[in-house]
Amino acid sequence: MRCFEKLVAALACALLVGVAAPAAAAPGDPPAGTAPAAKKEEADAGAPEAEKKKRPERDANTCLTCHRTLTDKKLRVVAEEYEHSVHRDERIGCVACHKGNPLDPTVQSHDKTAGFVVRPTHQQMSAICGGCHEDPTFVRRFNARLGVDQRKLYDLSRHGKIAGAGDQNSPTCTSCHGSHAVLPVDSPNALANRRQVKDLCAKCHADKEYMKPYGLPTAQTEKWQKSVHGKAFAEGHEKAPTCTGCHSPHAGTLPGTATVAALCDRCHQDERDLFLKSPHSRAFRKLGLADCVPCHGEHDVGRSSWLSGMTPDSSCSKCHAKDEKPRKVAEEVARILNDIEAEEHGVSVAVTEARREGLLVPDASYALDRLRTSKIRLIATVHTLDVRQLTDDANQAKSVANEARDIIGRARRDRQLERRGYFAAIGAASLLFVLLLLKSIQLARRRRRSEP
């Protein structure tokens, strides 16, 4: 028994020496003689304490500690929303916007005299956000690609101006980006995401009551949805413009875009260049009409073939109801455009059908692509109103369409020929089978006869 105790004591000594040796070797340690283990513990406890003192209010968000547990839903939800926000970072915290004293874990921290803000007014809001978002060194710590001009642009915009005038119905930063659940714009759940932004704008701009004091129209979103832009967006085209495609999200007006035509120009340069060569260009200027708008409209930008021609809804008939020569041109343009749309549709259906039949016709798909390019060029050429050029282009497009049809027809004929080959092979093999069968039956009979 005593032997066992000795062993334990020896082991304990060995352990102590083992622990003490590396600790003693470390520089800056107290001299030998003091109990090393106890000293070490003390040092461990001391270090974070010093750290905490170096960066106050950053370490722990004491606001969340209480708000997470509150029974009042309204007060709890802010904490929950904030947890998912892009601002969830100890370097920002609740105090970044609400001020107050987060080191005081009592209700005293909500002391308004100490600067606590419950609900910032619309006038204050842009200044609060700008407090961080105008500071490039601060913003760069989180997102190096984020700009710092949002507040300046916003203050220039009509949104900013009415907010500055104290209009509590005006939109501020939080109206579009959310207050506690602020998400980056490229997040799919963000209100201001490209996918959702039309609904966000419509929330105010499609509300007749809301827009009444400002004298603004309310049908823009509806019109846009019917337009080529809206349809392209609905089909999932990445580049299709939504509200923010033309209206700057913060400034309202994009730089250098005093007129609507200048906006169209940002994507449709060729059309504009061609338009400037047309008889319309001079006439519109004389009449004081905006370049693109008289024919295309603003939010309800339509398909080219809907616009042209002399039907009651067409753009041409708006001005040229009685003129003889323009009337002819309009009808010719409409005919050419309708023709090429029909051609494109026909070839596209033919290619799809061929694929469904299992025919592989990459050359026809390639021709279809070329046809589509021709169509786009033709639509651009319409802006010059040069009927001869249009007819030439249309004929060229038609020959591409015929080429595609020929390729598909040839592939189908080849397939049929191959089928015939199969039938011939099956027939020949069947015939051979019958002959061999007859021969072996004959042989069996002969054997049976010679057997007895």
Added chain:
Amino acid sequence: MASVARKWLADRTGSSALLERMRARQIQKNSVVHYIGAMLVFLFLLEVASGILLLLPYRPDPAHAHASLTAIVGRLPYGALVRGIHAWASHFFVALLVAHLSITLLLRRFKEPNELVWWSGLLLLAVGIGLAFTGSILPWSQNAYLQARVSSEMIGQGPLFGPWLKHLLRGGEHVSPWTLNHAFGFHTGVLPAATTMIIGMHVVFVQRRAKAPEGPTIPAHPDFTLRVAALATFLLVVIVSLATFAPIPLGSPADLREVITGEVRPPWYFLFLHELLRAAPPRLLGLESPKFILGALSVVAAFAFALPFIDRRGSRITMFVGAVFIVLVVLLTGHALL
């Protein structure tokens, strides 16, 4: 003219001597096993011929495999026919192999002096299934890719060589571009060579059997060869018709990012296993059920190999047990198919 040519050829190749020997040789008259065996040789030759044709335009790499097969089927003259024949004939090959062995088992022909024939037959079944399975991966369609994943996972659950075989099939720990490379190598090199050798040995073992056939007999030539030729042409008609009227679809190209939705069905010769694995509880006798089932199957395979020693005289019990096993497998496959 024809007789002159035949004589010229016979003088140089000794084919007349071979034919004479075949004329003298007697074969059991109505033995299904012989006819199925001959059909298997024919199907193997058909597979080799069509396979070599497919080898030229096929590209064994994940980026081009499916596209090259689409081009074979869609653009090459008679490409769809060759591919159709190759695909359909492979199903017939496996099915007839199974039938060949089942009938041998039920007729108790595994016993002395047929041990070597029986073993080479069993090996041939393994290699044949391997050929069909590696071939089904080559189109690298979504389904082929998923099958490669699921079936190799299943094989990996087997005892002893299971994990090793899985590694070999996948060409690494996971299904990757190397999987396709391995499948291609096995399908066009290793396994056809193995099949050729095993078929050769199998036929030699059959020929060299000492015992004379029982019952009524016919000469190997021209009686048997004529019937085999007739049967082979009939089979060819069936296969070409199926390739024409019931083409096996290629499926969409493999998309490795796509999430597996729904059930992945293995090829029909693995369906009974799939059905068993699906129906089994998670654990059987303290083992994970896939491990247990694959282990049990391996025991059955080992039993089949050892059968000539276990049952030297070919008792009726073996026949009965074999029949029950075959019926079970057929029922499970049928249940999975319907």
